[in-house]
Amino acid sequence: MNHIFSYIKKHRVKSILIVSLLIAYYFCLPKQLFNDPTSTVIETEDGQLLGAQIAEDGQWRFPKSDSIPEKFRQCIIHFEDEYFYRHPGFNPISIARALRENVRAGKTVRGGSTLTQQMIRLSRKGKKRTYFEKVIELIQATRAELRYSKEEILRLYTSYAPFGGNVVGLDVAAWRYFGLRPDQLSWAESATLAVLPNAPSLIYPGKNQERLLQKRNRLLQKLLGKEVIDSLTYQLSIQEPLPQKPFPLPRMAPHFLQQLSKTEKGKRHRTTLDAELQQNVNNILSQHYEQLKQNQIHNAAVLVIDVHNRNVLAYVGNTQTDKDHQKDVNNINAARSTGSVLKPFLYAAMLDAGELLPDQLVADVPTQIAGYSPQNFEEEYDGAVKSKRALARSLNVPAVRLLRSYGLERFRDQLKAFRIEDLNKSADHYGLSLILGGAEASLWDLCKTYASLASTLNHYTESSSEYFNNEFTEPNFLAGHKPDFGNKTTEKTLLDAGSIYLTFEAMKEVNRPEGNEAWEFFDSSREIAWKTGTSFGNRDAWAIGLTRDYVVGVWVGNADGEGRPKLTGLSSAAPVLFDVFDVLPRSEWFAVPYDELTEAEVCRNSGFLATSICPKTNTLIPIAGTRSCACPYHRLIHLDSQQQYRVNSSCEEVSNIQEESWFVLPPLMEYYFRNKNAAYRSLPPFRSDCYNEGDISMDFIYPKENGRISLSKDFNGQVNPLVLRIAHSKPETAVFWYLDQQFIGQTTTFHELEVLPEKGKHLITVLDELGNELTRNIEIE
Missing domain, CATH: 1.10.3810.10 (Biosynthetic peptidoglycan transglycosylase-like)
Structure with a gap:
């Protein structure tokens, strides 16, 4: 070492030159x-x-x-x-x-x-x-x-x-x-x-x-x-021959690539996409696109998620359309009107809260709430329908009435917990139309939510009846990623496993052909819970299905928002959904989460908790459901010996009176219900010699309260009259009609009356011969 220092002192210039050259050599190569x-x-x-x-x-x-x-x-x-x-x-x-x-x-x-x-x-x-x-x-x-x-x-x-x-x-x-x-x-x-x-x-x-x-x-x-x-x-x-010209690079997931390049540009990504499944889904969507474009429907998207690890298995953001029809739009992340695909969330939330039972009858009658009048897709009414069938058939009126019962703000908070990004406005902004497509969400967020619900149920039944506190996590598309579901807990994350299971059971009911709902594309050997949705104006068609292992989501429509008459979830999106499930491995159905369900006696006719006077059946309900209401539709009545008329002690010996439990719906519900249910028996009338107090009810069928009505004209230019209709529990009773306090007519048996009011506001009054009265305010435009 001393020798080196001595050399440097003697040859300072040479040493400096050598050191400088070494430093220059060290730094001569760029760092990158x-x-x-x-x-x-x-x-x-x-x-x-x-x-x-x-x-x-x-x-x-x-x-x-x-x-x-x-x-x-x-x-x-x-x-x-x-x-x-x-x-x-x-x-x-x-x-x-x-x-x-x-x-x-x-x-x-x-x-x-x-x-x-x-x-x-x-x-x-x-x-x-x-x-x-x-x-x-x-x-x-x-x-x-x-x-x-x-x-x-x-x-x-x-x-x-x-x-x-x-x-x-x-x-x-x-x-x-x-x-x-x-x-x-x-x-x-x-x-x-x-x-x-x-x-x-x-x-x-x-x-x-x-x-x-x-x-x-x-x-x-x-x-x-x-x-x-x-x-x-x-x-x-x-x-071996030489290649003649370059091959085009694969374009199996262009919209996924486009989305990823926004945040991870210029990198190589190993993803969770399954090449074979991705190609199969591409082919399926391509085949359906050839049919869809005949109806000027040009865009669609499909997302497939593995429930167990939240891996994205297939990601098709659009059809193979052209620039004139927005081929570059990624419809998986686009916010679209949800149609009816939020209805299962409300159903599950009400089951979870103990405010609804699967077979419980809910009203399906003409409804007006603060000026809002929901309509069923078929523009018909059932009067009363089991809640699970209302969900399976995607009936709008029962959904709106249930949302009002559950609470709009309360349900909006529930959706916020699902982390649906585009659902970011207040409950008042959406109103009750929230449940029918008044809100917007992306296919990504909807599939994510359904996958989280399915995973909640899987984890509960696979563990010792436990939940994970981070169940509602984002889907993953990068290989090697392990989802963090959080810690195990005995407390439910958002919804209990029993309510989720019963919701999926109701969604599975859609698969069973019934009347004009026969589904030609469905393989009945597969158990799939699925839901369709169609937005207002036929702009968006949805179909989301799930099994224990997979969630498949489909959106069909036009990226520019143009609606088409035949664009519906059932006719446009569901066929794609089932074709995708056909190329996925078969899945077993969900295991029953017995620890979150209990067997209860319910009324066979109404689905409410049984009372002592109604026919009973046993069924599984959420534990919270044991606090729900007892059946309000069964009552004890007294009949004569022939069971033809109702009687009482004023007209019949007590020893001859027969007591029977009777299933009775309110008049408006009964009016529509009996048209769809031939076995329904209206309440027998009192025998003519019997004294009867009350027990008479009636309700308007049309018009609705505060309804704004435009009278149409016929081919001759004449204004068509307004038809007033009521339902009466005792049809043979005489009913008197008044328009603005002026008597306009009387009806019996069939309570309908034509009237031709002038433009402006009017008061309709109905009075029956027993003193019962109804009023309705309307405005003629």
Whole structure:
């Protein structure tokens, strides 16, 4: 050490010069050799290419590869630099030979660069090939050998070498020229690519084929001579044809690639997409698109999620339409009117709260609430319908009435907990139309929510009846990611497993053909819970289905919002849904979460908790359901000995009176219910000699309270009259009608009356012969 310090003191200038040269040598190599923009690339977990987006500079340049296939390694080394693993970055013998031959020829006929020097030249962006530039490349090459391993140098070279046209790097070249991953290339294909960077502007597939063939075969001959390949491999390899033109890169998930590039541009992504399933879904949507566009429906989207790990398995953001029909719009993330697809959430929430039972009758009658008048899709009414059938049939009126009962603000808070991003306005903004499509949500968020509900049920039955506190997590599309469902807890996350299970059971009922609901596409051997939805104006058609293992979501419509008459969830989206399920593995149905359900006695006719006077049946209900209401529709009545009339002690001996439980609906519900249920028996009338107090009720069928009515005209230009209608529990009773306190008529049995009021506000009054009175305010426009 003292000797060194003594030398420095004696030779200060020389020492400073040496240190300066060492520092310059250390820093002569840029910290980052390549900062070229790269393509955004998506692959399957096992490396199969799904799609790529060209780099910003217009080059197909994939991010640096992690490995180099052995065949290409052997080819590139034997063609470009046989001493690659033995030299320090330059080969003096090769340089001397090149100088000698170039001097003799008077021009550059041979290069003496190693692969390391060529890698440096690529990083220097094509500087002029002068001897001074060669010196710089040589110095930087030796520095690169100190910084990088041989493997890293080779990876950098193969990632940034030109392969003709705008193709840069081995990965892209393998796909563009052979449609294969680099590790799938044959010896002939590897040799073809190995010779291309030597003169990429002169020789590439489709140009100078003869020269390319000669160079490839000479390389294969060399590999044979070096015993890298055997004679049979050589003979077979030279028989392989050359590629004629570049293949297009796969475009299996263009909208997924587009979405990913917004935040992760220029990177290579191993994703959760299943290539076979993705292609199958692409084909299915393509087939349906040919039919849909006949009705001028041009856009659609499909999303498939694995329930267990929330991995996205298939992501098709649009049809193969054209620019005039918004082919680039990603409809998976677009906010659209939800139609009826939120109804199962309300059903489950009310089951969970103990405010609804699966077989409980709910009213399906003409309804007006604060000026809002919901209509069923078929524009018919059932009077009363089981809640699970109302959900299965997607009836609008019962849904609105249930939402009012449950509480609009309360349900809005429930949806907020599901983390549906586009559902971001207040309850007052949406109003009761929230349940019928008054809100917007994306296919992504809806599928995510259904997957979380299914996963909640799975986790509960697979564990010791426990929940996870982070069940409603985002779906994942990056391979290797493990979902964080949080910690186990005995407390439900949002909805209990029993309510979710019964909701899925109700959704499964849709699959069973019934009357004009017969579903021609459904394979009855599959158990699938599914829900369709159609937005106002037939702008959006939805179908979302789920099993224990998968959630499939479908949206169909026009991205510009144009509605079409035949665009419905049932006719447009559901066929796509079931075709997708047909290519998915079959799933077992959900296990019953017995710990969150209890067996209870309910009335057979009404579905409410049983009373002592109604016919009973046993069924599973949520535990909270044991606090729900007892049946209000059964009552004890007294009949004569022939059970034809009601009687009482004023007209019949007590010993002759028979007591019976009778199922009685309110008049308006009964009016519609008995038209759909032939077995329904109206309450028998009192015998004429009996004294009867009260027990008479009536209600308006039409018009609705505060209704605004426009009277139409017939073909002769005459204004059509307004038809007033009421339902009466005792139809034979005489009813007297008044318009603005003026008597306008009397009816019996069939209580309908035509009237032709003038424009303006009017009061309709109805009075029956027993003194019961009804009023209704209307406005004629």
